[in-house]
Amino acid sequence: MNKPLLLLADDNEEILEFLEHELDEKYTVIKALNGQEALELLKEHAVQLLISDVVMPVMDGFELCRLIKTNLEYSHIPVILLTAKNTLQSKIEGLELGADAYIEKPFSPEYLQVQIANLLTNRNKIKEYFASSPLVHIKSIAYSKADELFLEHINDCIVKNLEDPDLDVEKLARLMNMSKPTLYRKIKSLSDLSPNDLINVTRLKKAAELLAEGTYKIYEVSTMVGYASQTNFGRNFLRQFGMTPSDYLTMKEAEKNRPEGGQ
Structure with a gap:
């Protein structure tokens, strides 16, 4: 190492x-x-x-x-x-x-x-903690104001292009007006992720947010965040957050139905 x-x-x-x-x-x-x-x-x-x-x-x-x-x-x-x-x-x-x-x-x-x-x-x-927690915002890994602004900008760029299954480091570098090596180095040092991994984590976090709202079905959310295959979406969600989308949905529904002050 x-x-x-x-x-x-x-x-x-x-x-x-x-x-x-x-x-x-x-x-x-x-x-x-x-x-x-x-x-x-x-x-x-x-x-x-x-x-x-x-x-x-x-x-x-x-x-x-x-x-x-x-x-x-x-x-x-x-x-x-x-x-x-x-x-x-x-x-x-x-x-x-x-x-x-x-x-x-x-x-x-x-x-x-x-x-x-x-x-x-x-x-x-x-x-x-950021990578494994479905609803933790990317700003949590910022160490300075400059980092925070950078992370907000990159998050906005990814979220606006979530439905594009071809969104990759090339496109992201263009959207951010940065060279690919600079973008790669900055993302890697801040998050330990490659730009493509960060795009995927952002897709999955957006999916967790949409599932938590309870308005959409899993296959709808899968398409909304740029997955062509629901199976692939489910597998990636499980790998990232340690639970399937349906388990996550069940957990969020249980939280909503829990009485105030209940354990």
């Missing part, structure tokens, strides 16, 4: 060496001496988490964090800021820029390890 890729940014080479030594057992590590170098590395590598010092020449950690969190290509990347400044104001500034964690120097390597593991694990749990 591939180790998660971490990017370390610090103008002190000794600290970079120390951090790399502490982290390289569990992670693949790449290093930058300032924020500008870090941005160049982000263009070349699919980084999963950034650890950056705040005070650096050329571009500091605050500016690096701001640029990452406002750039659609990188806004999903968790950022841990390291700083010798222990003033509350600098902490607030870092968090306002979208930093996911703030660690004061000197820090224990164990504490840093726990912060990294928690950020990566929580993101994975959120992705799994």
